[in-house]
Amino acid sequence: MEVSYREEGVASAASSVAGRLVADGVPSRLAGGDPTLWGEDAEAEAAVRLGWLTLPRSSRELLPTLGGLAGRARAEGLTNVVLAGMGGSSLAAQVICDTADVPLTVLDTTDPGQVRRALTDQLEATVVVVASKSGSTLETGCLLRIYERLFADAGLPPRIVVVTDPGSRLERLAVESGYDLVLASPDVGGRYSALSAFGLVPAALAGADVERLLDDAEEVLPLLSRDTGNPGLDLGAALGGAALAGRDKLVLEDQLTAINGLPDWIEQLVAESTGKRGRGILPVVNAYPNGTGDELVVAIESDGGDVRVDGPLGAQFLVWEYATAIAALLLDVDPFDQPNVAESKESTTALLDLPDLPTGAPAFVDGPVEVYGSATAKDLPGLFVELLRAIPDDGYLAVMAYLDRLAAFDAPMPEGADFEQMTDAWMMADPATLRALLALRTDRPVTFGWGPRFLHSTGQYHKGGPQNGVFLQITGVVGEDVAVPGSSYTLGRLQLAQALGDLAALETRGRPAVRLHLTDRAAGVARLLAAAQEA
Numbered sequence: 001m002e003v004s005y006r007e008e009g010v011a012s013a014a015s016s017v018a019g020r021l022v023a024d025g026v027p028s029r030l031a032g033g034d035p036t037l038w039g040e041d042a043e044a045e046a047a048v049r050l051g052w053l054t055l056p057r058s059s060r061e062l063l064p065t066l067g068g069l070a071g072r073a074r075a076e077g078l079t080n081v082v083l084a085g086m087g088g089s090s091l092a093a094q095v096i097c098d099t100a101d102v103p104l105t106v107l108d109t110t111d112p113g114q115v116r117r118a119l120t121d122q123l124e125a126t127v128v129v130v131a132s133k134s135g136s137t138l139e140t141g142c143l144l145r146i147y148e149r150l151f152a153d154a155g156l157p158p159r160i161v162v163v164t165d166p167g168s169r170l171e172r173l174a175v176e177s178g179y180d181l182v183l184a185s186p187d188v189g190g191r192y193s194a195l196s197a198f199g200l201v202p203a204a205l206a207g208a209d210v211e212r213l214l215d216d217a218e219e220v221l222p223l224l225s226r227d228t229g230n231p232g233l234d235l236g237a238a239l240g241g242a243a244l245a246g247r248d249k250l251v252l253e254d255q256l257t258a259i260n261g262l263p264d265w266i267e268q269l270v271a272e273s274t275g276k277r278g279r280g281i282l283p284v285v286n287a288y289p290n291g292t293g294d295e296l297v298v299a300i301e302s303d304g305g306d307v308r309v310d311g312p313l314g315a316q317f318l319v320w321e322y323a324t325a326i327a328a329l330l331l332d333v334d335p336f337d338q339p340n341v342a343e344s345k346e347s348t349t350a351l352l353d354l355p356d357l358p359t360g361a362p363a364f365v366d367g368p369v370e371v372y373g374s375a376t377a378k379d380l381p382g383l384f385v386e387l388l389r390a391i392p393d394d395g396y397l398a399v400m401a402y403l404d405r406l407a408a409f410d411a412p413m414p415e416g417a418d419f420e421q422m423t424d425a426w427m428m429a430d431p432a433t434l435r436a437l438l439a440l441r442t443d444r445p446v447t448f449g450w451g452p453r454f455l456h457s458t459g460q461y462h463k464g465g466p467q468n469g470v471f472l473q474i475t476g477v478v479g480e481d482v483a484v485p486g487s488s489y490t491l492g493r494l495q496l497a498q499a500l501g502d503l504a505a506l507e508t509r510g511r512p513a514v515r516l517h518l519t520d521r522a523a524g525v526a527r528l529l530a531a532a533q534e535a
């Protein structure tokens, strides 16, 4: 595992803070699990949140259980693994499976169309992992009830494996219902849980080599108490030192590497751990650097970057966790809480109690796109110009799409299309392309998140971090909705309430925020992309 500095400014900012950290004995204190490092206010939480430091060894106890679960699933022909879990309860498993090139369907969405795709996919060969540390996350609970009903209606036994913390209400439900149950270490927080049961259970069921992951992580463990040659300290000093020097936009590069999708996991770890009390580091994923003075470019297993991080996935997980805890210490924030995540959840719950969701009237309509919020523009190109101009010199634009992440693959293909033509067609049907098009028109970072997934990730930073964001939400008409057994609402209603709840939380901060509602999803995406090119 190696962390190398490629730029003089980063090296000097990092070495000055690293000197201070070493003088205070931080590397060995952190490696030894000292909960006093982040100050008095953070101590109680840190005392029950540092278990990730020993997971490379302690998670080995899980291996026989994982082998048993995976063997039984194989024997029963359960080859389709679905994971229902939000944020830290699904992001790591996704990276592990993508890197190992084994199929895993992650449901961290409330989009009725995207959920329906999973529900109608080989149910008789499906095993569903329901993962929630708290056991009380709304989306995960809904997906569990939907699958329970689906299995029952199909006359199939409920093939459900629950991963949760001891004592949660989900544990009780799993015991009462006779589901397979794997209890996770209660002294590990969600975003630090990659090497715990949360990362390992779905990955093992899907066929990834999880023992190898632990071996790779265990190899770096002895380095983490060292004052020199400590990759966690080197990376943490670079992240924190750069942020203190004003380079608080973290551009993550991972082009063509063997590790697949790690930036999405890092995004949650860094944004939720540091984005609070008006400060923090903003991860920027899938974007090119702009060359502005507030960027730090970190390349993972790839060329370029101000900092380069090389090593296998298991080691990357551990080193990034350690580095994030160091960066939070340098920024003087608690790396283990997420004080602002609850705001949107509360506002969503309150909205769901109303007979009708208060969408208001659109400010204007541009073809298949209704625009909600305060805007002086009269069409979409004008609105995009207005939003881009509203970004402060040190700020960013966040695009947040509450849509079906897989819908672009339904795009019509020209007859006999080759791979390049297919990729172009997908790109032009993908709402995420809006990020790239808007990024061409500004030197400020433009981020993209799928709702509600990002609410459990960058959502903390949007609300708790520096108040310099501009926010663009996208929602869409629901075709065929999905009922949530035991609830008065459907997934479609929940998804819209989540968008409106977060918008309300952003608006109370006085940040520019608009919602674009697609009254025809495919035509709406096409109009957004065309308008971004006209802007």
Ligand SMILES: O=P(O)(O)OC[C@H]1O[C@H](O)[C@H](O)[C@@H](O)[C@@H]1O
Residues within 6 Å of the ligand: 086, 087, 088, 089, 131, 132, 133, 134, 135, 136, 137, 140, 190, 191, 272, 338, 341, 455, 456, 457
């Ligand atoms: O695992 P769960 O308890 O369901 O939590 C899932 C996610 O929920 C919250 O939004 C937290 O902010 C995340 O850090 C966490 O990963």
